[in-house]
Amino acid sequence: MKFSPLVDELIQSLRCLPGVGPKSAQRMAFQLLERDRRAGLKLATALGSAMSDVGHCQSCRTFTEESLCPICASAKRGRAGIICVVETPADVLAIEAGGHFNGRYFVLLGHLSPLDGVGPEELGLARLEQHLAEGEVTELILATNPTVEGDATAHFIADIARRYEVSISRIAHGVPVGGELEYVDSTTLALSFNGRLPL
Amino acid sequence: MKFSPLVDELIQSLRCLPGVGPKSAQRMAFQLLERDRRAGLKLATALGSAMSDVGHCQSCRTFTEESLCPICASAKRGRAGIICVVETPADVLAIEAGGHFNGRYFVLLGHLSPLDGVGPEELGLARLEQHLAEGEVTELILATNPTVEGDATAHFIADIARRYEVSISRIAHGVPVGGELEYVDSTTLALSFNGRLPL
Numbered sequence: 001m002k003f004s005p006l007v008d009e010l011i012q013s014l015r016c017l018p019g020v021g022p023k024s025a026q027r028m029a030f031q032l033l034e035r036d037r038r039a040g041l042k043l044a045t046a047l048g049s050a051m052s053d054v055g056h057c058q059s060c061r062t063f064t065e066e067s068l069c070p071i072c073a074s075a076k077r078g079r080a081g082i083i084c085v086v087e088t089p090a091d092v093l094a095i096e097a098g099g100h101f102n103g104r105y106f107v108l109l110g111h112l113s114p115l116d117g118v119g120p121e122e123l124g125l126a127r128l129e130q131h132l133a134e135g136e137v138t139e140l141i142l143a144t145n146p147t148v149e150g151d152a153t154a155h156f157i158a159d160i161a162r163r164y165e166v167s168i169s170r171i172a173h174g175v176p177v178g179g180e181l182e183y184v185d186s187t188t189l190a191l192s193f194n195g196r197l198p199l
Numbered sequence: 200m201k202f203s204p205l206v207d208e209l210i211q212s213l214r215c216l217p218g219v220g221p222k223s224a225q226r227m228a229f230q231l232l233e234r235d236r237r238a239g240l241k242l243a244t245a246l247g248s249a250m251s252d253v254g255h256c257q258s259c260r261t262f263t264e265e266s267l268c269p270i271c272a273s274a275k276r277g278r279a280g281i282i283c284v285v286e287t288p289a290d291v292l293a294i295e296a297g298g299h300f301n302g303r304y305f306v307l308l309g310h311l312s313p314l315d316g317v318g319p320e321e322l323g324l325a326r327l328e329q330h331l332a333e334g335e336v337t338e339l340i341l342a343t344n345p346t347v348e349g350d351a352t353a354h355f356i357a358d359i360a361r362r363y364e365v366s367i368s369r370i371a372h373g374v375p376v377g378g379e380l381e382y383v384d385s386t387t388l389a390l391s392f393n394g395r396l397p398l
């Protein structure tokens with residue numbers, strides 16, 4: 001024990017955050033205790049509520065505490081008849097930051113990875129197929145990461161989608177091979193949408 | 200609003216942590232939501248308890264939820280009759296990590312800074328003087344930072360301490376062990392020359 005139990009516990013708990021080592025955890029704990037207890041309490045409440053109440057959108061699987069996320073709840077976003085398939089909720093944010101896409105999303109929450117036990121079921125592909133079967137989707141944009149797994153996942157989904165009346169494309173230009181979508185700037189992302197190719 | 204209110208609020212709240220920008224806050228929120236809700240809930244509890252219950256040690260002013268911190272509560276640490284004055288609780292940790300100091304600490308929680316309204320009262324100097332007046336302290340080590348403010352604070356405290364039967368010292372400044380001379384700033388180098396010892 002370095003300090004008293006509550007301080008030690010706080011420093012230890014902060015290390016669950018990605019990229020936070022022992023030194024950063026200490027600095028974070030001390031800064032909150034010294035200068036910003038109100039912000040610390042607000043974070044405690046936000047964490048508690050989010051961890052307990054946030055689930056997944058019934059339509060697109062992104063994080064939300066409602067049954068539908070704001071994008072799926074918007075009739076305007078449905079009117080385009082486009083679904084963009086991405087791997088993570090962070091990818092949704094990255095594409096939304098560009099502001100050029102007016103359709104809806106489908107969030108796989110991963111990619112096909114048989115060795116890790118991630119198959120079509122884990123990616124919610126039955127739900128995606130249900131959207132296609134309902135006939136309101138005219139275009140499916142596959143925006144999985146440009147990695148081996150992301151490509152394999154895109155092709156797997158394209159094979160399913162070909163059974164329906166829907167044009168299928170894969171985003172193409174601009175996204176660097178081996179890069180992660182989340183970290184691509186919005187201009188590059190816009191280019192990659194414009195240059196999407198039919199699969 | 201990017202996601203639903205609870206997710207947005209979590210991302211926003213995480214930014215109160217030092218060094219956490221919008222991208223890191225997002226990554227942290229998603230990682231906790233996707234992979235480690237238990238750790239997130241544990242952090243929420245640790246934060247809530249620490250922000251509400253952690254105060255300052257009545258003897259040395261470091262953070263603790265008890266009236267005395269573990270070091271001040273240890274009779275062994277008092278026996279040496281030494282008090283080391285530091286600016287922050289993090290400094291206590293750094294010195295404890297060395298494992299060579301067996302006395303107690305006094306944590307100023309800052310340094311003299313009249314323009315910011317930080318004077319002797321804010322630094323708890325009356326409490327420090329009380330320790331000296333009680334006559335159990337034989338040595339006072341001034342380990343404030345080697346900055347203009349840290350030096351001024353050390354000199355101010357030394358002036359107070361001279362009224363009591365106590366030896367007063369300032370930690371030595373110089374080239375860090377294992378460091379390369381070439382990369383040490385010129386002020387440090389000058390101090391290290393001035394403080395040179397006969398071999």
Ligand SMILES: [Zn+2]
Pocket residue numbers: 057058059060061062068069070071072073
């Ligand atoms: Zn949704």
Ligand SMILES: [Zn+2]
Pocket residue numbers: 256257258259260261267268269270271272
């Ligand atoms: Zn103490």
